[in-house]
Each structure stands twice: as C-alpha cells, then as structure tokens.
Amino acid sequence: MSDPLNAVVLGATGYVGGELLRLIAGHPGLALAAAVSESRAGDPIGDVFPHLRSARGGQSFSAHADWAEQIDRGARVALFSAAPHGASAAIVQAALDKAAARDFDIHVVDASADFRYSNGDDYAAVYGAAHGAPELLEQFASGVPEHVEGAPAPHVGHPGCFATAVLLAAVPLLKSGLSEPELFVTGITGSTGSGRSPQPGTHHPERHSNLYAYKPLGHRHTPEIVRFSAAASGVEPVLNFIPHSGPFARGIYATVQAKAKDGATADALKQALAEYYADAPFVEVVDGTPRLKDVVASNRCQLGCAASEDALVVMSAIDNLVKGAAGGAVQWMNRLWGLPETEGLESPAPAWT
Numbered sequence: 001m002s003d004p005l006n007a008v009v010l011g012a013t014g015y016v017g018g019e020l021l022r023l024i025a026g027h028p029g030l031a032l033a034a035a036v037s038e039s040r041a042g043d044p045i046g047d048v049f050p051h052l053r054s055a056r057g058g059q060s061f062s063a064h065a066d067w068a069e070q071i072d073r074g075a076r077v078a079l080f081s082a083a084p085h086g087a088s089a090a091i092v093q094a095a096l097d098k099a100a101a102r103d104f105d106i107h108v109v110d111a112s113a114d115f116r117y118s119n120g121d122d123y124a125a126v127y128g129a130a131h132g133a134p135e136l137l138e139q140f141a142s143g144v145p146e147h148v149e150g151a152p153a154p155h156v157g158h159p160g161c162f163a164t165a166v167l168l169a170a171v172p173l174l175k176s177g178l179s180e181p182e183l184f185v186t187g188i189t190g191s192t193g194s195g196r197s198p199q200p201g202t203h204h205p206e207r208h209s210n211l212y213a214y215k216p217l218g219h220r221h222t223p224e225i226v227r228f229s230a231a232a233s234g235v236e237p238v239l240n241f242i243p244h245s246g247p248f249a250r251g252i253y254a255t256v257q258a259k260a261k262d263g264a265t266a267d268a269l270k271q272a273l274a275e276y277y278a279d280a281p282f283v284e285v286v287d288g289t290p291r292l293k294d295v296v297a298s299n300r301c302q303l304g305c306a307a308s309e310d311a312l313v314v315m316s317a318i319d320n321l322v323k324g325a326a327g328g329a330v331q332w333m334n335r336l337w338g339l340p341e342t343e344g345l346e347s348p349a350p351a352w353t
C-alpha cells in the first residue's frame with residue numbers, strides 16, 4: 001500500500017474548508033499536509049474549529065507563502081481550494097506555480113465557481129468580473145461525479161451545492177425522455193450555504209424560523225445547471241429555478257417538476273432513476289419522499305419521485321457542505337488519483353442532528 005497523499009486545503013477556515021479538514025481526518029488515503037489560511041496562519045486549527053481539536057491535534061494553519069516548503073520535493077499532493085469565487089482561481093494558479101517549482105505530482109479540486117466554465121468570457125458574463133486565471137481553464141473538467149465518465153482533465157471544478165442537488169434529480173429525468181424539457185425547480189438551502197461571514201440577508205435572526213425565496217428565476221447558478229444538464233443528458237432544459245432560504249443549518253432539498261409526456265408513469269420514472277444510478281454508491285432512490293435528516297452530514301443523495309397524468313416530480317436531498325462541496329470534492333479527488341471512489345466518504349448520516 002502506498003503512503004497517503006499530501007492533502008492541502010486553501011481557504012481552510014471557512015465552512016467548506018472545515019468540512020474538508022474533518023473528512024481528511026477520516027480518510028485513509030489522505031494525510032493533512034497543510035491547512036492554508038491568510039487570516040489565521042500560525043493559529044491552531046482547534047482554535048477555529050473546536051470540534052476538530054481531537055482530530056487535528058496541535059496542527060496549525062499555514063500561510064499561503066509557506067505551505068509548499070512543508071512538503072517534500074516531488075511529493076504527491078491532493079490540493080483542495082475552498083476559497084470564494086473570484087479569489088480561488090488566482091490562488092490556485094499561485095499554488096500550481098509553487099507545485100511546479102517543487103516538482104509535485106498534483107491534482108486540484110476547486111469548490112468555488114471559478115472552474116465551472118470552459119472559457120473566461122462565459123464566466124465573466126455570469127459573475128461580472130474577469131476570470132482570475134483563464135489560461136488554466138482547459139486543465140479543468142467540471143460536473144457531478146455521477147454524471148461524468150472517468151477523469152477527463154487533471155483538475156476539477158466542483159459544480160456546487162444547488163447544482164448537485166438539482167442535477168442529480170434533473171439529469172436522469174431529462175435522459176429518460178418521460179418529460180418535456182422545461183423544468184420548474186425549487187431548492188431550499190440551509191444557512192451554511194452562505195459561508196461563515198454573516199450578511200444582513202443570511203444572518204441567524206433573519207433565517208431562524210423563517211422561509212423565503214430569493215433571486216427567483218434569476219439565480220446565477222441557473223446557467224451552470226443548464227450547461228451541466230445538457231452535457232450529461234443530451235437535452236438542454238429550460239430551467240425555472242427558485243432558490244429558498246430554509247430555517248436549518250445544513251442540507252438542500254430540491255424538487256424538480258416537469259410536464260409529463262403521454263404515457264409516463266411513476267413506475268417508469270422510478271425505474272429510470274434506479275437504472276441510471278444502479279452503479280452510483282452515493283445515490284439512493286427511495287420509496288416515498290426523501291428527508292434531509294437521512295442525508296445531512298453524509299455524502300449521500302436520496303431521490304424520490306411521483307407522477308400524475310400531467311406532471312412528473314423528482315425530489316432530491318443532499319448535504320450542501322458534504323455532497324454539495326467538500327464530500328463531492330473528495331469523491332472527485334479519489335477518482336483523479338485512482339483511489340476507490342467511496343474512500344473516506346462511507347459514514348452514514350447521523351440523523352439526529
């Protein structure tokens with residue numbers, strides 16, 4: 001058995017960064033070489049994440065300037081970025097430059113939106129700013145691991161949490177041919193989806209015991225979901241997407257509705273979902289409706305479906321921080337390095353969160 005890979009996490013003090021540190025602690029193929037932070041460099045990891053104190057011992061955060069020298073020249077490096085979009089591309093570029101200077105064998109998985117588009121113009125049109133490293137885009141593939149064969153590029157941009165929840169439901173629905181290609185989608189996310197810095201609209205008093213839609217029919221992840229749906233299913237949907245803020249910390253619950261084609265039935269839809277995900281270890285097609293608590297804090301997705309004469313619906317529940325970010329990123333990293341796809345990700349949901 002070979003030595004574990006050197007895992008490096010950029011943006012390590014954020015919510016996704018913290019989940020990466022937690023998952024790496026339980027992954028036999030990854031050893032944390034550096035948790036990289038600009039704001040907390042030198043501080044013990046346990047000061048920012050007390051729940052990780054026992055797992056991370058006396059390890060401290062490293063500065064961007066220092067992490068590469070902590071790792072042996074020529075080492076195998078699994079580098080994750082959990083920095084915000086707009087900042088991630090430039091720090092990934094700087095990290096790859098350091099890696100080249102130290103002859104690292106490296107794969108990168110980025111949790112931000114910076115590597116979800118194949119060209120800088122499409123990115124700039126959605127995010128309103130020039131891409132931070134457009135020359136790197138051709139080295140990145142993107143998509144939900146269940147919808148992409150193999151590892152088509154050395155590095156991967158994770159598709160994001162709303163996109164993962166919606167795509168896991170929408171792609172087999174579109175591919176089945178049972179529905180029209182116009183989708184009506186509601187997605188409800190927990191508050192960790194907004195990161196650790198409170199904003200007026202995402203602060204606890206606003207979200208607790210509350211539920212509201214935001215950016216209806218205008219959310220910036222819509223074009224990404226359309227693009228990934230088309231690539232995976234061969235059908236480009238019209239997507240009517242309404243995100244909601246839910247009164248819970250973790251999880252995403254998405255319902256994807258479409259007009260049924262003549263003769264479509266609930267049984268046919270369920271069979272299409274089950275066949276599509278027959279070899280997908282993290283996706284379970286359930287009887288009835290999925291429930292958040294059955295997936296939260298795990299890398300699992302539950303799908304359920306229903307049909308009337310006119311309409312079809314597929315419901316999808318995931319954890320935004322695990323399957324929708326850190327766990328999906330580890331799943332991709334496993335694949336990029338040829339490790340078993342489930343390694344370090346098999347813990348079931350605790351349910352009583």
Ligand SMILES: NC(=O)c1ccc[n+]([C@@H]2O[C@H](COP(=O)([O-])OP(=O)(O)OC[C@H]3O[C@@H](n4cnc5c(N)ncnc54)[C@H](OP(=O)(O)O)[C@@H]3O)[C@@H](O)[C@H]2O)c1
Nearest residue numbers: 011013014015016037038039084085087112193195196325
């Ligand atoms: N939260 C989710 O559910 C979720 C799901 C899917 C994808 N994502 C994506 O994952 C990334 C991280 O999300 P998050 O929720 O963990 O965010 P977060 O809690 O705000 O953490 C982001 C971290 O990035 C670092 N950072 C902030 N500004 C930076 C800059 N200008 N340059 C470099 N580093 C910077 C900070 O760490 P230091 O100052 O310590 O370096 C910060 O703790 C984002 O791109 C987000 O869109 C999040």
